[in-house]
Amino acid sequence: xxxxxxxxxxxxxMKRFIRAKSRIIGMLMMPVFFLLGLGLGLGSLVHLSGGGSxxxxxxxxxxxxxxxxxxxxxxxxxxxxxxxxxxxxxxVTPNSRTSIIFGRVLGGATTAVLQSILVVIISMLVGFNxxxxxxxxxxxxxxxxxxxxxxxLGITLGSMINDFQGFQLVxxxxxxxxxxxxxxIFPLSSLPAVVEAVSFANPLTYGIDGLRNTLTGSGTFAPxxxxxxxxxxxxxxxxxxxAYTFGKTDVG
Amino acid sequence: MVNVIEVERLHKEFxxxxxxxxxxxxxxxxxxxxxxxxxxxxxTTTIKMLTTLLKPTSGKASVAGYSIAENxxxxxxxxxxxxxxxxxxxxxxxxxxxxxxxxxxxxxKERRDKKIAEVLKxxxxxxxxxxxxxxxxxxxxRRLEIGRGLVHExxxxxxxxxxxxxxxxxxxxxxxYIKRLNDTGKVTLILTxxxxxxxxxxxxxxxxxxxxxxVALDTPQALKDKLGGDVVSIEVHKEIDNLHRHLxxxxxxxxITKHEGYLDLTVDEGEKKIPEIIMxxxxxxxxxxxxxxxxxxxxxxxxxYTGKSIREEESAGWKGRIRAVHMRRNR
Numbered sequence: 001x002x003x004x005x006x007x008x009x010x011x012x013x014m015k016r017f018i019r020a021k022s023r024i025i026g027m028l029m030m031p032v033f034f035l036l037g038l039g040l041g042l043g044s045l046v047h048l049s050g051g052g053s054x055x056x057x058x059x060x061x062x063x064x065x066x067x068x069x070x071x072x073x074x075x076x077x078x079x080x081x082x083x084x085x086x087x088x089x090x091x092v093t094p095n096s097r098t099s100i101i102f103g104r105v106l107g108g109a110t111t112a113v114l115q116s117i118l119v120v121i122i123s124m125l126v127g128f129n130x131x132x133x134x135x136x137x138x139x140x141x142x143x144x145x146x147x148x149x150x151x152x153l154g155i156t157l158g159s160m161i162n163d164f165q166g167f168q169l170v171x172x173x174x175x176x177x178x179x180x181x182x183x184x185i186f187p188l189s190s191l192p193a194v195v196e197a198v199s200f201a202n203p204l205t206y207g208i209d210g211l212r213n214t215l216t217g218s219g220t221f222a223p224x225x226x227x228x229x230x231x232x233x234x235x236x237x238x239x240x241x242x243a244y245t246f247g248k249t250d251v252g
Numbered sequence: 253m254v255n256v257i258e259v260e261r262l263h264k265e266f267x268x269x270x271x272x273x274x275x276x277x278x279x280x281x282x283x284x285x286x287x288x289x290x291x292x293x294x295x296t297t298t299i300k301m302l303t304t305l306l307k308p309t310s311g312k313a314s315v316a317g318y319s320i321a322e323n324x325x326x327x328x329x330x331x332x333x334x335x336x337x338x339x340x341x342x343x344x345x346x347x348x349x350x351x352x353x354x355x356x357x358x359x360x361k362e363r364r365d366k367k368i369a370e371v372l373k374x375x376x377x378x379x380x381x382x383x384x385x386x387x388x389x390x391x392x393x394r395r396l397e398i399g400r401g402l403v404h405e406x407x408x409x410x411x412x413x414x415x416x417x418x419x420x421x422x423x424x425x426x427x428x429y430i431k432r433l434n435d436t437g438k439v440t441l442i443l444t445x446x447x448x449x450x451x452x453x454x455x456x457x458x459x460x461x462x463x464x465x466x467v468a469l470d471t472p473q474a475l476k477d478k479l480g481g482d483v484v485s486i487e488v489h490k491e492i493d494n495l496h497r498h499l500x501x502x503x504x505x506x507x508i509t510k511h512e513g514y515l516d517l518t519v520d521e522g523e524k525k526i527p528e529i530i531m532x533x534x535x536x537x538x539x540x541x542x543x544x545x546x547x548x549x550x551x552x553x554x555x556x557y558t559g560k561s562i563r564e565e566e567s568a569g570w571k572g573r574i575r576a577v578h579m580r581r582n583r
Contacts, residue, residue, distance in 0.1 A: 005356055015343075020343075084340075085335060085337045085338050092303055092304070093328060
């Protein structure tokens with residue numbers, strides 16, 4: 001493992017994040033609309049069976065959505081780097097491709113977590129209450145695991161697909177089902193049993209429930225340790241798949 | 253002299269296409285070695301194999317004493333590359349591009365700062381170092397890329413078409429940098445180009461590449477001397493093959509090559525041969541459009557070996573213009 005390569009790729013993402021202010025605002029637009037439309041608008045009509053406000057239910061879901069969307073689309077970075085030749089510059093250096101993947105995941109995940117924290121702050125402004133406790137900070141860990149999982153998915157797709165339009169199409173195919181079957185906007189128990197079973201295989205289910213457990217003090221799906229195990233295992237598997245596919249890409 | 257690169261029967265096939273077809277050569281330490289050939293001749297593919305970006309189909313090669321197949325990581329530590337296509341991060345500043353590169357090569361902070369200052373001075377970008385690369389001109393970007401290739405002090409620097417798409421002035425400028433690099437450091441340079449003048453001006457030795465093979469390899473001067481005498485170019489619009497056959501018979505015609513409406517003859521005392529050639533053509537009833545004489549250039553040598561001008565690969569517009577320049581200069 002080459003720590004220098006991981007560090008430099010992370011640093012590069014940080015510099016780009018700080019410089020691209022318009023992109024940060026653009027990325028925040030969708031979660032804000034969801035927050036207002038679903039959390040406040042639809043929330044006044046919805047009554048949860050277990051009590052509590054719908055806003056409280058949906059904020060972890062919106063954070064999960066922000067992480068999912070930003071992370072998958074960070075796979076386009078692979079495409080851009082290939083387009084602009086920077087990928088070659090990295091690939092001819094004496095660093096392992098696995099280190100390059102780690103650097104990318106770390107940089108992308110830090111960016112996505114920073115954005116999610118911004119979403120949490122905005123949610124608090126419109127009335128979301130964090131249930132502060134000893135495990136609240138673990139929310140950041142879940143954010144990180146969700147981001148790592150889906151950045152790896154983005155890198156995997158970005159390594160296999162060479163054109164931007166194709167990439168867009170395929171990621172759209174992934175993102176909506178992943179989001180709808182994740183207990184993000186409604187509890188899984190309201191789904192038919194077959195569909196519910198499918199959503200057990202969805203990494204985002206564990207991630208969002210983990211956020212719910214840590215931020216609001218009560219999950220709707222499983223205890224915290226199950227959430228953590230599920231999210232961590234998916235992250236590790238997805239990083240390995242990304243390292244494998246990226247290792248096989250042709251730079252020439 | 254130490255051989256810093258040794259290549260033995262290197263092949264690369266893409267399906268049924270033989271991109272590189274059994275190339276063998278060596279490069280000595282401190283040399284500027286030029287690969288000259290038209291687009292698609294296999295120059296870039298060779299460079300990609302030597303820089304470990306592409307695996308050869310068969311054959312052996314070593315760079316800086318390490319096998320490209322068995323020890324790619326060591327090869328990478330010892331080489332720098334300036335790619336044909338730009339490969340900078342345009343959202344970073346010039347200095348950041350150099351810094352990131354240095355960190356990727358594990359160069360410590362102190363040496364990094366010193367080396368970057370040195371490189372920035374060499375490529376004359378000191379005052380633009382903290383500007384985002386997207387605001388650089390084409391020539392500045394190219395200089396930055398060449399500088400970046402040097403930050404980690406490689407033993408061998410590969411330059412793949414270093415002046416492609418640059419205007420004539422910037423090209424001259426880049427040539428001066430490359431010369432200076434080679435003069436001041438001990439870095440060995442491998443250069444690919446399809447600009448004749450570039451290879452002639454820069455390279456200590458030139459390999460002509462055509463259809464994946466090296467067709468000739470020597471110093472530019474030795475290559476030109478092989479043709480010897482003068483080159484007489486005869487422009488013929490009709491019955492060029494007829495005249496070609498006819499002239500071939502004469503002993504004083506050392507070589508004769510036909511290309512795009514011209515017959516190029518190498519002869520001694522060319523100025524006396526021109527009237528003779530025109531008379532011979534008239535006897536056959538063939539009209540000569542124009543005739544010119546010049547000392548053999550590297551381009552003539554290339555035509556001699558491959559039967560075509562390196563520029564025939566380029567677009568028609570280019571061809572006309574370059575031909576015009578060519579004629580004017582040789583008058």
